[in-house]
Amino acid sequence: ETIFNGEFVAFYGGRLITEEEAVGGDDMYYFATDHFYLHNDEILEMQTSELNFYDALEFGNVSRFLNHSCEGNLVVVPMFTDQDNTEQNYRVGFFAERDIKPLEELTYNYGYQSKNNNQGDIEGRVMECLCGAKNCCGKLL
Known part of the structure; x- marks a missing residue:
């Protein structure tokens, strides 16, 4: 079926962990709760003081398999x-940004950025982006 623009697709499922718990772990299925704030400055005031992650390595849902595209x-x-807007009640939702045809891959921009806002420079890790988008930045990490 077609997924229509604005339609809810999935929540990111997983165990909510602190930044301390995340350090040194297998980050393959981590989703930082500050991801949204990287792209939406007007909501920064809602962010709490500590960074948390959803860890979907041991359990989660289909959203942990969503791939990156620029x-x-x-x-x-x-x-x-x-209503108290705490991290414990925070959920990550994925919505269609446009109409999506049946069998079309579901993707979102991972939005990786370093502290100096240079995309593609996180802790010395580099990964080539192969998404093929017209606006591809060339690097995923």
């Missing part, structure tokens, strides 16, 4: 399941 067809939306 021109993804999904957008990350922060969602709160309660």
Whole structure:
């Protein structure tokens, strides 16, 4: 079936862990709760003091298999399941950014950036981006 623009696709599932717990772990399925804030400055005030991650290595849902594209067809939306806006009630939702045809790969921009905002420079790790998008930055990490 076609997924229509604005339609909810999935939550990012996993165990919520602290930054301390994340250090030294297998980060293959980590999703930082600050991902959304990297792209939306107006919501920075909602961010709490400590960085948390969703760890979907041991359990999660289909969203842990979403791939990167510099021109993804999904957008990350922060969602709160309660009114106090704490990280414990924070959920990561994926919504269609445009109409998505049946069997089209679901992707989003991972948005990796270093502290100096240079995309492709995180802790000395480099990975070539092969997404093929017109606006491809060339590096994923």
